[in-house]
Amino acid sequence: MRRSAAPSQVLGNVAKKPKFTPPGKCIAVCPKNETKETDQEMTLKERDEKEGSASKICVQNQNENFTQSVESTGKVKTKASFSNDGLNLPTSGTAKEEATQEAPDCLAKYFSVVWCKASKKKHKKWEGDAILITKGKSVILKDMEGKDIGRGTGYKAKELESLEEGQTLMVGGKEIEVMSVISADDFSSGRCFQAGIGTHDTVPTALSQTNMKPFCKPFKNVCQPSSKDNTLKNSQSYKPRHDPNASNSLVMPRPNASHQWTFNKAGLPVVDVVVDPYIANSLRPHQKEGVIFLYECIMGMRVSGRFGAILADEMGLGKTLQCIALVWTLLRQGAYGCKPVLKRALIVTPGSLVKNWKKEFQKWLGSERIKVFTVDQDHKAEEFTGSPLYSVMIISYEMVLRSLDQIQAVEFNLLICDEGHRLKNSTIKTTTALTSLSCERRIILTGTPIQNDLQEFYALIEFVNPGILGSLSTYRKIYEEPIVRSREPSATKEEKELGEKRAAELTRLTGLFILRRTQEVINKFLPPKKESIIFCRPTALQLELYRKLLSSQVITSCLQGRLENSPHLICIGALKKLCNHPCLLLKAIKEKSCDPMSEEHDESSLYEGVIDVFPQDYTPDTFSETDSGKLQVLVKLLAAIRELNSSERVVLVSNYTQTLNVLQETCKRYGYSYTRLDGNTPVSQRQQIVDTFNSKFSPAFIFLLSSKAGGVGLNLVGASHLILYDIDWNPATDIQAMARVWRDGQKHTVHIYRLLTTGSIEEKIYQRQISKQDLSGAVVDLSKTSEHIHFSTEELKNLFTLHEDSSCVTHDLLECDCDCMGKIDHQNTSSEKPSVSRSCQLGQNHGKPNSKKPLSMSQLMQWKHFAGQRQTLADPFLDRIKENVSFIFQNVTNSTSPPNKT
Numbered sequence: 001m002r003r004s005a006a007p008s009q010v011l012g013n014v015a016k017k018p019k020f021t022p023p024g025k026c027i028a029v030c031p032k033n034e035t036k037e038t039d040q041e042m043t044l045k046e047r048d049e050k051e052g053s054a055s056k057i058c059v060q061n062q063n064e065n066f067t068q069s070v071e072s073t074g075k076v077k078t079k080a081s082f083s084n085d086g087l088n089l090p091t092s093g094t095a096k097e098e099a100t101q102e103a104p105d106c107l108a109k110y111f112s113v114v115w116c117k118a119s120k121k122k123h124k125k126w127e128g129d130a131i132l133i134t135k136g137k138s139v140i141l142k143d144m145e146g147k148d149i150g151r152g153t154g155y156k157a158k159e160l161e162s163l164e165e166g167q168t169l170m171v172g173g174k175e176i177e178v179m180s181v182i183s184a185d186d187f188s189s190g191r192c193f194q195a196g197i198g199t200h201d202t203v204p205t206a207l208s209q210t211n212m213k214p215f216c217k218p219f220k221n222v223c224q225p226s227s228k229d230n231t232l233k234n235s236q237s238y239k240p241r242h243d244p245n246a247s248n249s250l251v252m253p254r255p256n257a258s259h260q261w262t263f264n265k266a267g268l269p270v271v272d273v274v275v276d277p278y279i280a281n282s283l284r285p286h287q288k289e290g291v292i293f294l295y296e297c298i299m300g301m302r303v304s305g306r307f308g309a310i311l312a313d314e315m316g317l318g319k320t321l322q323c324i325a326l327v328w329t330l331l332r333q334g335a336y337g338c339k340p341v342l343k344r345a346l347i348v349t350p351g352s353l354v355k356n357w358k359k360e361f362q363k364w365l366g367s368e369r370i371k372v373f374t375v376d377q378d379h380k381a382e383e384f385t386g387s388p389l390y391s392v393m394i395i396s397y398e399m400v401l402r403s404l405d406q407i408q409a410v411e412f413n414l415l416i417c418d419e420g421h422r423l424k425n426s427t428i429k430t431t432t433a434l435t436s437l438s439c440e441r442r443i444i445l446t447g448t449p450i451q452n453d454l455q456e457f458y459a460l461i462e463f464v465n466p467g468i469l470g471s472l473s474t475y476r477k478i479y480e481e482p483i484v485r486s487r488e489p490s491a492t493k494e495e496k497e498l499g500e501k502r503a504a505e506l507t508r509l510t511g512l513f514i515l516r517r518t519q520e521v522i523n524k525f526l527p528p529k530k531e532s533i534i535f536c537r538p539t540a541l542q543l544e545l546y547r548k549l550l551s552s553q554v555i556t557s558c559l560q561g562r563l564e565n566s567p568h569l570i571c572i573g574a575l576k577k578l579c580n581h582p583c584l585l586l587k588a589i590k591e592k593s594c595d596p597m598s599e600e601h602d603e604s605s606l607y608e609g610v611i612d613v614f615p616q617d618y619t620p621d622t623f624s625e626t627d628s629g630k631l632q633v634l635v636k637l638l639a640a641i642r643e644l645n646s647s648e649r650v651v652l653v654s655n656y657t658q659t660l661n662v663l664q665e666t667c668k669r670y671g672y673s674y675t676r677l678d679g680n681t682p683v684s685q686r687q688q689i690v691d692t693f694n695s696k697f698s699p700a701f702i703f704l705l706s707s708k709a710g711g712v713g714l715n716l717v718g719a720s721h722l723i724l725y726d727i728d729w730n731p732a733t734d735i736q737a738m739a740r741v742w743r744d745g746q747k748h749t750v751h752i753y754r755l756l757t758t759g760s761i762e763e764k765i766y767q768r769q770i771s772k773q774d775l776s777g778a779v780v781d782l783s784k785t786s787e788h789i790h791f792s793t794e795e796l797k798n799l800f801t802l803h804e805d806s807s808c809v810t811h812d813l814l815e816c817d818c819d820c821m822g823k824i825d826h827q828n829t830s831s832e833k834p835s836v837s838r839s840c841q842l843g844q845n846h847g848k849p850n851s852k853k854p855l856s857m858s859q860l861m862q863w864k865h866f867a868g869q870r871q872t873l874a875d876p877f878l879d880r881i882k883e884n885v886s887f888i889f890q891n892v893t894n895s896t897s898p899p900n901k902t
């Protein structure tokens with residue numbers, strides 16, 4: 001049968017046949033070799049051969065699936081040919097499942113087909129591409145969005161088995177013709193539904209290779225220049241701005257032939273782009289790779305026709321510096337005829353980091369190279385527009401909304417969104433405003449993308465590379481539903497396999513433009529970090545109040561599954577307050593009693609009779625540190641640091657302003673000088689507070705920090721001790737806070753202390769936290785953040801249980817066979833070596849399916865652990881606090897690295 005109007009598969013199998021036709025006839029536009037070669041020149045063909053480049057300019061591009069148009073301005077517009085169809089995959093395993101019902105033992109087969117309505121016409125007019133699944137005697141036809149468009153049964157099994165290319169079949173009133181056979185793998189990964197983007201044929205340059213790429217002679221022509229003579233004359237002035245042959249030079253990869261074909265219409269000489277040694281010399285190895293990665297992404301060299309990137313390096317790896325190196329390079333240079341790629345760049349960042357960005361520009365480039373413009377109350381966006389002095393604008397997310405008109409009026413060539421995970425919601429104003437900017441080159445920087453769910457992940461991808469994953473509904477069908485389904489306990493083996501494959505495919509696809517490195521790459525440059533989880537015994541008052549709350553009617557009914565209006569959240573809040581200090585609970589009770597008319601009946605009922613447990617003269621303001629186990633420990637710890645490390649400073653973190661007030665009052669009582677940054681600190685003052693604290697002349701001993709308000713992006717390397725006073729459901733919040741101190745620039749050994757109230761809800765939250773961290777290797781963490789957490793009755797029961805007899809429930813859960821209460825020594829005598837060889841291996845049987853403890857507890861596997869009441873502890877700080885401590889886990893990272901960074 002002949003086909004006339006073929007859909008996208010007119011050229012055959014998507015994966016096999018080229019789909020991209022360059023504008024104009026290739027042969028005509030690209031004459032064999034009209035440009036004379038000089039000593040320094042060689043043809044593209046030769047160079048490609050020499051460099052092993054896969055594609056040739058006159059060959060149809062196998063990597064691309066774009067239609068292309070050139071505007072009269074010469075600006076090239078590329079558009080994914082699948083943009084309307086999206087990537088199209090079926091919902092989770094439906095085809096297999098359905099066919100299984102029909103013939104459980106037969107193997108399913110998959111075909112790429114075209115279809116049209118059944119007609120007797122000889123000359124068919126095909127209406128669309130589709131996927132045909134056959135199994136036994138049944139078939140299912142799916143459109144490219146994964147929707148069923150036809151089904152049939154009662155075929156001859158043999159005929160279906162031998163179905164091959166070119167054959168036709170009737171399926172539910174539709175006539176189909178088989179175009180090609182699809183592998184089961186291509187079906188289950190979803191690749192067969194993708195119209196070519198990011199499938200087998202995308203060839204990103206390997207980072208390590210590009211890094212090593214030798215210098216290529218700069219004066220080479222690609223296509224026919226507009227004027228041969230001119231180009232030859234001018235070629236002598238097309239020189240790299242910096243010497244690519246110098247030792248340590250950082251040379252960007254050269255664009256391949258198809259890139260040149262698309263973006264170098266004028267046929268300008270290709271010149272090496274070399275990062276200014278002034279900044280390149282400061283870059284760590286991972287940062288050099290990062291700059292190359294970003295360069296390739298935003299130049300459209302990794303995924304053809306896409307210019308976005310997500311740099312998701314863990315906190316403190318210097319994302320700022322990598323971007324500065326990129327921006328500075330591209331403001332001055334470009335591969336085609338030395339023409340700078342960027343004229344103007346826009347950097348959007350949380351308000352608290354605007355000044356930090358400016359400082360970092362100065363730090364790495366000095367003040368004479370570049371002038372950056374920061375938008376604030378006194379410097380309006382219009383000033384930037386009117387001034388030729390500035391090429392970089394730094395603005396806060398809040399200000400973007402206020403200055404949108406002015407920003408839209410400027411043509412920015414690069415948009416960088418720092419802490420860009422805030423764009424995870426595509427409907428919020430900031431995201432819509434930034435999406436409205438015409439700039440195609442977009443970079444998201446984030447240290448914590450993993451906490452998002454699959455839809456948030458989609459929003460981030462959509463922001464940097466719009467359309468690459470198809471429409472949201474398609475994406476849900478292809479990826480989200482099968483992946484989520486496969487992780488449910490009731491998932492069948494097939495569903496699990498499908499989910500895993502789709503997740504792997506999603507990772508592969510997005511991995512082309514997402515780069516995440518972990519802290520390890522920088523560890524060797526950092527001083528040691530000693531992390532201790534300190535289980536603090538609750539006081540008698542805390543225990544009594546805790547029991548009282550647990551016996552309340554509200555908690556009882558929560559445990560019976562009555563969760564309308566989320567009463568459990570109020571209960572959790574009250575218990576957390578109590579753990580921090582009983583006075584915070586009393587404050588809440590008093591505030592509630594002043595407002596008896598409020599709607600919150602559950603809260604009033606929870607507090608019923610609790611006030612009677614407090615001593616009679618107890619007031620929230622005259623609290624005593626002896627009423628809170630954690631505060632007792634804190635006071636002793638601060639005294640020990642003051643005494644043993646008098647020149648070192650402390651960051652004290654809480655998630656709650658009221659708790660910070662208690663901590664601040666404690667500082668006052670002990671005469672400790674402090675500074676504070678929380679949600680109420682004006683954004684304009686934040687950098688100043690941070691700078692003053694980091695200066696060696698800082699009078700402040702303690703930095704009180706609200707992790708939620710100001711944690712992200714701050715550098716607090718002036719302190720070498722960090723105490724997490726309370727715990728958040730979301731591990732990212734705490735990790736963010738910890739990374740403020742242990743980062744590049746830190747000169748001292750860092751001590752991190754996490755305080756938890758023994759046997760209480762805090763331990764349970766900690767256990768949940770570490771299970772979340774274990775998921776961070778996945779594309780995304782599917783667990784939701786705080787208020788969205790869904791608790792089963794079983795989980796609530798666990799949360800609302802107080803373990804009074806245990807010195808560490810977390811340790812109990814590990815089923816560790818040691819006797820850490822003193823008989824066997826599980827305290828590693830050498831405090832500087834990880835205790836891998838000790839007899840007690842925490843979580844020995846982790847990962848075994850029958851293990852009762854959560855797999856994630858394996859995180860603690862390598863940690864030393866010991867009961868608090870030992871006679872002496874090797875760590876002098878812990879030794880001072882042991883009286884109030886029931887248990888300690890401790891881990892040392894980088895024990896061998898020198899205290900000063902290299």
Ligand SMILES: Nc1ncnc2c1ncn2[C@@H]1O[C@H](COP(=O)(O)OP(=O)(O)OP(=O)(O)O)[C@@H](O)[C@H]1O
Nearest residue numbers: 282283284315316317318319320321447713715744
């Ligand atoms: N190559 C380097 N040499 C020395 N210091 C560096 C280097 N790279 C970065 N730094 C410093 O390390 C600190 C952390 O860098 P930066 O703030 O860019 O981290 P980040 O990746 O943005 O982390 P976060 O996710 O926390 O924002 C900064 O003070 C920065 O100046």
Ligand SMILES: [Mg+2]
Nearest residue numbers: 319320418713
């Ligand atoms: Mg940052």
